[in-house]
Amino acid sequence: MSNKVIHVLYNDDDILMDAVKQTRAAHHHIEEIYTPFPVHGLDKAMGLAPTRIAICSFLYGLVGLSIATAMLRYIMIVDWPQDIGGKPSFSFIQNMPAFVPVMFEMTVFFAAHLMVITFYMRSKLWPFKEAENPDVRTTDDHFLMEVSVHGDVDQIVSFFENTGAVEVKVIEKH
Amino acid sequence: MYTFSSKLKTFSFILMIVGVLGIGYSFFTAPKDINDVEAILASQHGHHGDAHAEGAEHHDAKDAHVNTAHSEDAHAAAGHDAHDAHGADAHEAHDDEHTHHLKHVLQQLQNKPWAGVYVAALFFMLISLGALAFYAIQNAASAGWSPVLFRVMEGISAYLIPGAVIVFLLLVLGVMGSHHLFVWMDKDVVAHDHLIQGKSGYLNGPFFLIRAALFMGGWIFYRQYARKVSLAQDEASDNLNFKKSFKAAASFLVFFIVSESIMSWDWIMSVDPHWFSTLFGWYVFASFVVSAVTVIAMVTLYLKSQGYLEYVNTSHIHDLAKFMFGFSVFWTYLWFSQFMLIWYADIPEEITYFVTRIEHYNLPFFGMVVMNFVLPVLILVNTDFKRLTWIVVLAGTIILCGHYIDFFNMIMPATVGDQWFIGAGEIGSILFFMGLFIFVVFSAISKAPLLAKRNPLIEESKHFHY
Numbered sequence: 001m002s003n004k005v006i007h008v009l010y011n012d013d014d015i016l017m018d019a020v021k022q023t024r025a026a027h028h029h030i031e032e033i034y035t036p037f038p039v040h041g042l043d044k045a046m047g048l049a050p051t052r053i054a055i056c057s058f059l060y061g062l063v064g065l066s067i068a069t070a071m072l073r074y075i076m077i078v079d080w081p082q083d084i085g086g087k088p089s090f091s092f093i094q095n096m097p098a099f100v101p102v103m104f105e106m107t108v109f110f111a112a113h114l115m116v117i118t119f120y121m122r123s124k125l126w127p128f129k130e131a132e133n134p135d136v137r138t139t140d141d142h143f144l145m146e147v148s149v150h151g152d153v154d155q156i157v158s159f160f161e162n163t164g165a166v167e168v169k170v171i172e173k174h
Numbered sequence: 175m176y177t178f179s180s181k182l183k184t185f186s187f188i189l190m191i192v193g194v195l196g197i198g199y200s201f202f203t204a205p206k207d208i209n210d211v212e213a214i215l216a217s218q219h220g221h222h223g224d225a226h227a228e229g230a231e232h233h234d235a236k237d238a239h240v241n242t243a244h245s246e247d248a249h250a251a252a253g254h255d256a257h258d259a260h261g262a263d264a265h266e267a268h269d270d271e272h273t274h275h276l277k278h279v280l281q282q283l284q285n286k287p288w289a290g291v292y293v294a295a296l297f298f299m300l301i302s303l304g305a306l307a308f309y310a311i312q313n314a315a316s317a318g319w320s321p322v323l324f325r326v327m328e329g330i331s332a333y334l335i336p337g338a339v340i341v342f343l344l345l346v347l348g349v350m351g352s353h354h355l356f357v358w359m360d361k362d363v364v365a366h367d368h369l370i371q372g373k374s375g376y377l378n379g380p381f382f383l384i385r386a387a388l389f390m391g392g393w394i395f396y397r398q399y400a401r402k403v404s405l406a407q408d409e410a411s412d413n414l415n416f417k418k419s420f421k422a423a424a425s426f427l428v429f430f431i432v433s434e435s436i437m438s439w440d441w442i443m444s445v446d447p448h449w450f451s452t453l454f455g456w457y458v459f460a461s462f463v464v465s466a467v468t469v470i471a472m473v474t475l476y477l478k479s480q481g482y483l484e485y486v487n488t489s490h491i492h493d494l495a496k497f498m499f500g501f502s503v504f505w506t507y508l509w510f511s512q513f514m515l516i517w518y519a520d521i522p523e524e525i526t527y528f529v530t531r532i533e534h535y536n537l538p539f540f541g542m543v544v545m546n547f548v549l550p551v552l553i554l555v556n557t558d559f560k561r562l563t564w565i566v567v568l569a570g571t572i573i574l575c576g577h578y579i580d581f582f583n584m585i586m587p588a589t590v591g592d593q594w595f596i597g598a599g600e601i602g603s604i605l606f607f608m609g610l611f612i613f614v615v616f617s618a619i620s621k622a623p624l625l626a627k628r629n630p631l632i633e634e635s636k637h638f639h640y
Binding site: 054058082097098100 | 510513514517518520555566
């Protein structure tokens with residue numbers, strides 16, 4: 001089993017997009033692409049599955065709403081229903097307008113923060129994490145496509161040299 | 175070019191005819207005098223015992239006096255005395271109050287057909303005004319996505335002319351005393367009401383009509399001018415007309431925000447002349463602009479389904495649906511801000527507005543929050559759903575019904591009180607104005623090509639995708 005990969009470098013996002021389409025058409029498997037900035041439509045060209053983070057966020061929002069509702073109902077209505085300035089603490093619904101600002105903020109708070117944490121966990125991002133970029137130039141002005149190698153290496157290298165690459169490297173991956 | 179299909183034309187005429195019949199029926203069956211009212215109330219309370227009915231009416235009378243704008247404290251106090259004392263005087267006072275109550279209900283029932291027409295007339299006129307404001311915003315913002323929809327928006331804004339004329343006539347009829355929707359127009363009421371007297375420098379017939387004419391004139395002027403330069407741009411060889419439309423849109427928006435605020439005080443808030451709210455103008459704006467965006471989306475989807483809008487794709491629909499979603503939330507924000515501030519402080523002169531609504535309009539008042547907020551948010555939150563025709567039409571129908579009820583809730587409590595009902599008059603008015611709206615809008619759309627040809631942003635708009 002070979003664990004060779006090819007690193008193909010480009011210096012233009014349009015050329016990269018064309019190369020991605022050619023690579024997909026030639027049925028080479030793209031392992032990863034490193035870009036210095038978001039390239040519009042790259043995920044579609046690579047055929048990546050759409051993100052589900054919005055669905056997560058919606059569910060987290062519901063969690064926040066439930067927690068806020070339960071908390072306010074318990075504190076203000078069940079535990080110690082005091083008369084504070086004549087506000088009706090007899091049932092939750094009677095005093096609900098006063099709770100809405102908190103319920104709204106808690107919904108947003110949970111939806112936003114848990115979504116961000118989900119993003120960090122799914123993208124494996126945390127402080128002191130070792131950087132994974134294979135070539136420092138990809139954070140500045142170069143685009144790097146990593147393709148797994150099966151079969152004839154020379155043929156694959158020449159294929160990628162014809163896609164407008166500025167550099168093609170064969171790398172032994174550990 | 176769009177040709178107004180004969181089917182749709184027939185449909186609009188049928189709506190107008192059915193609507194006129196409904197409106198006519200409601201005017202015909204409105205009670206003429208106190209005796210009719212007594213018969214109506216007797217049949218309403220028929221299932222109670224006689225004595226009970228008497229008592230119930232008595233209570234109703236007291237409630238109504240406290241809650242309606244033109245109640246006089248003296249009367250309420252008299253009623254109270256009569257209730258407490260059981261002497262011979264009390265009987266007399268009771269009879270007096272009974273007649274007074276009947277007169278009051280008579281006025282409410284006579285207001286009912288007028289109020290039904292007024293709510294529907296205002297609602298459809300404001301939809302076309304909202305479409306015009308949205309059009310002006312798109313122009314002033316040099317939006318790149320919307321130019322393919324400009325002709326649709328221009329078509330919808332064409333209803334502004336007949337719509338504004340009808341609303342203006344209704345206002346003139348009010349000042350002339352043909353109906354009693356605006357209680358401050360009634361000289362007898364003003365004579366006994368110090369609060370309205372204090373406002374008569376602003377709330378008086380001539381000034382009211384001058385303001386109305388000025389605002390409507392300004393809106394119609396911008397609409398006609400924007401349409402003219404938009405059509406001229408199609409034939410021109412330079413972009414002078416485009417620049418003109420930009421400047422006109424920017425100036426109109428300044429005029430619009432001032433006139434819209436004052437319009438909402440005049441035509442809507444002044445039916446409750448004892449009550450006031452500072453964010454009311456914004457609230458009314460949010461209500462009709464979301465309806466307008468919905469109507470733009472629905473007309474676009476209809477024309478697209480007929481094969482007329484070649485360059486409109488699901489991304490344009492997606493954008494309109496986002497605006498429907500966003501403005502729905504904006505409306506809710508303002509609705510809740512107005513409600514919560516008044517509920518929280520609970521100042522008597524302000525809270526009566528919501529007391530009448532929660533007591534007598536409970537289902538419409540809270541039902542519209544479900545229709546205007548909960549359902550649109552849950553339906554339109556999904557990106558994929560915003561691209562589906564049937565979802566947008568479903569959400570749009572809910573939003574339009576919800577915002578009709580919103581206007582219903584603004585006008586009815588002050589004019590018909592607890593005698594409200596969505597019957598022949600209200601539904602007839604909706605159908606009539608919907609028919610007129612469809613007829614005017616699609617006639618206007620059929621008068622010009624559906625694609626603004628030489629708009630500098632049209633290429634971007636044609637290839638817009640999101």
